[in-house]
Amino acid sequence: MCGIVAAVSTGDIVPLLVEGLKRLEYRGYDSCGVAVHQHGGLRRARSTARVAELEAGIAADGVAGGTGIAHTRWATHGAPAVHNAHPHFSHGAFQPEGADADTAATGRVALVHNGIIENHDELRAELQARGYRFVSQTDTEVIAHLVDHLYDGDLLEAVQAAVRRLHGAFAIAVFCRDEPHRVVGAREGSPLVLGLGRDARAGEHFLASDAMALAGVTDQIVYLEDGDVVDLQLGKHWITARPDPAQPASRFEPASRPVRTVQAHTAAAELGPYRHYMQKEIFEQPRAIADTLDAVQSISPELFGDGAWRVFKEVDRVLILACGTSYYSGSVAKYWLESLARIPTSVEIASEYRYRDSVPDPRTLVVTITQSGETADTLAALKHARRLGMAHTLTICNVATSAMVRECAQAFITRAGAEIGVASTKAFTTQLVGLFLLTLALAQVRGHLDDAAEARHLKDLRHLPVAVQAVLALEPQVIAWAEVFTRKDNALFLGRGPHYPIALEGALKLKEISYIHAEAYPAGELKHGPLALVTADMPVVTVAPNDALLEKLKSNLQEVRARGGELFVFADADTHIAPSDGLHVIRMPEHYGVLSPILHVVPLQLLAYHTAVGRGTDVDKPRNLAKSVTVE
Known part of the structure; x- marks a missing residue:
């Protein structure tokens, strides 16, 4: 979602700010801007185009300075327009009309902000x-006006006073006309x-919403905690912690936070021979799965952290909290957990769970799933579950330094690497790998996994990268199907059992990058309503593994054909589903048993990708969407 970069230095930091914004483009945005301290006042440039256009405007206008802030905005309050783009300046009554010109040395406070302020109207x-x-x-x-109002010669004190009055979620970076070289x-x-x-001589320090923005600039990163206010000056910095809210008169106190050496994924931003990042990331899945499994020599609760064995012995149910694609991976895991580990499992959309009355159980393992580890709704749902007395927490996450990993007692870090495309692909399949390992570990602790079964499952897991590579070889056949889908406005996806969530994920991928309206249903639900939608103009995509529900699924396919529907079936080789008039079949290279959902999602990703390419959409940055949803 929105991105922040800020810096203080003795040199011109505008090129660094712009480069940081470019590294954050993958998060999604609809406007961008930079503000600096220049010639004794505030100077800024903003754009509703891409960062490259902003960069050209900055060069043309001569915007430069040693203190500055930059931002990519994903619109919440106010339309995507230049006057709503960040950075924002304070505008008091003392300023003449027209003083808001971006190139004028006016205004006292400049500010960028991620999040939502709930009491902004008041x-x-x-x-x-x-x-x-x-x-x-x-x-x-x-916020900019509030800081200006509270300012009395010390920016740190003004920001500390301002944040006490803000309700909601936020990350902000601020500088002031009257205090050069301070953010x-x-x-x-x-x-x-x-x-x-x-560079000690430059005295530079930086702020960012994502360490990736600072790749190549510094690898010394401090992860600020909720309630922290940080003061950056040339060659020095201070961190102060939020006082106890129960004591309104208490003051912010100095705080110490560990410095971590973080190697940001600079190589991940290189597109290489691929047309889009999404295509690159689809084809990176064999390596991502292999990397995720690299350290797994045997099944053990300790894969999820110290103390996991004790926790797994104490729990008798699982609650999965997630959003979007991560919710669908959790929905697949429910089938695994209940069939293999024999543990009752519920899967909740995080944004819904925290706002409804539920029945807490302290013997529940609360599992969060998030690619970024910063998903606002999932973090809030986790905290809500803890407040209800459920202290056993575990996350499946792709970012080891994220807030979610710090908040959960146990964690499994997937090794997907940086995912630039907004539509998740390799993060999803590596989440499924992590969830399957969790299933096996819980099954082991609960006495449902013997040595022979463990060996068999480990063998299948280690073969997964090769199996996925074989599925990727189906791309030419999928491209042929995509040519048909580019001319459609609607699509229906069907699946059964653990492949129903895969159908949901396939529909999501198609709608979010091609803008084709797509829905997914359990195939057995066709006659309960969705069958009314089936016509010759409605392609029906079906996931057809050779499992216990295959014969039932074949009957559902006949229901579609009888209504003139056109079927596009991804079928295992031994399903005996043959192509015919109105029935198109792509045969999967092999049947993969319980791990089949991981293989079957890959051609659905390819179908969505090539359909979007054929329709000419912005595949990596689909409209209205953001990569990391850090606001509610």
């Missing part, structure tokens, strides 16, 4: 009564990191 009314002039529809401008940042529920500069 604060806006108060600040307007004090003479502040609003020029945007954003909640962010409220103050704060976080509450939205990620923000401090980067320590390498």
Whole structure:
């Protein structure tokens, strides 16, 4: 979602800010901007185009400075328009009309913000009564004016006072016209990191919403915690921690946070021979799965952290919390956990779970699934579950340094590497690998996994990269199908058992990057409503493994054909589903038993990708979507 980069230095930091924004483009955005301290005032450039266009504007206008902030915005409050783009300046009643020009040395406070301020209407009314002039529809401008109002010569004190009044989730970076070479940042529920500069002579330090923004600049990263306010000046920095909210008179106190050496995934940003990052990431899945399994020599609860064996012995049910694609991986895992580990499992959409009455059970293992580890709804759902008394927590996550990993007692880190395309692919399949390992570990502790079964499952897991590679070889056949789908406006996906969530994931992929309306159903539900949609213009994509439900599925296919529907079936070789008029079949290279969902999702990814390419959409940055959803 939105991205922040900020810096103080003795040299011009604008090229660094722009490069940081480029590294954050994968998160999704609809506007971008940079502001610096220049010629004794604030100077900025903003754009609703890509960062490359912003960069050209910066060069043309001569924007440069040693103190600055930059931002990519994904619109929440206010349309994607230049006047709503960050950075925002404060505009008090003392300023003349027209003083908001981006190139004018006016305004006192410049600010960028990720998150949502829930009490912005109340604060806006108060600040307007004090003479502040609003020029945007954003909640962010409220923070800029509030900091300006509270400013009395010390920016750190002004930001500390301001964050006490903010309700919601936020990460902010602020600088002031009256204090050159100083940036103050704060976080509450939205990620923000401090980067320590390498060049002592430049005295530089950095802030960013993602360590990737600082790749190549510094590998010394401090992960700020909720409630932290950080003060960056030339050659020095301070971190202060939020006081106890129960004691309104208490002050922010100095805090120490560990410095971590973080090697950001710079190579992941290189497209190589591929047309899009999504295509690259689909084809990286064999390596990502192999890397995820690299350290797995045997099945053991300790794969999930110290103390996992004790926790697994104490729990008698599993609650999975996730959003979007991660929710579908959890839905597949429910079938595995209940059939192999014999443990009752429920899967909840995180944004729904935290707002409904549920029945807590302290003997529940709460499992969160998130690619970034910063998904706001999932983090909030985890905290809600803990407040209900469920202390056993575990995450399946792709970022070892993320907030989710820090919040959970146990973790399994997938090794998908950086995923740039908004539509998740390799993160999804590696999540499934991690969830299958969790299933086996729980089965082992509960006495449902003997040595022979463990050996068989490990053999199948180690063969997965080769099996996925064989599925990728089907790409030419999938491209032929995609040519048909480019001319369609709707599609229906069917699956049964653990392949129903795979059908859901296939429909999601198609809709989010090709903009074709797609729905997925359990195939047995056809006659309960969806069959009314079936016509010759409605392609029906079916996942058909050779499992216990195959004969039932064949009957469902006949229901579609009888209504004139056109079927596109991904079938295991031994299913005896033969192509015919209106029935198109792509045969999977092999049947893969319980791990079949991992293989069957790959051609669905390819189908969505090539359909989107054929329709000419922005595959890696689909409209209205963001990679990391860090606001509710």
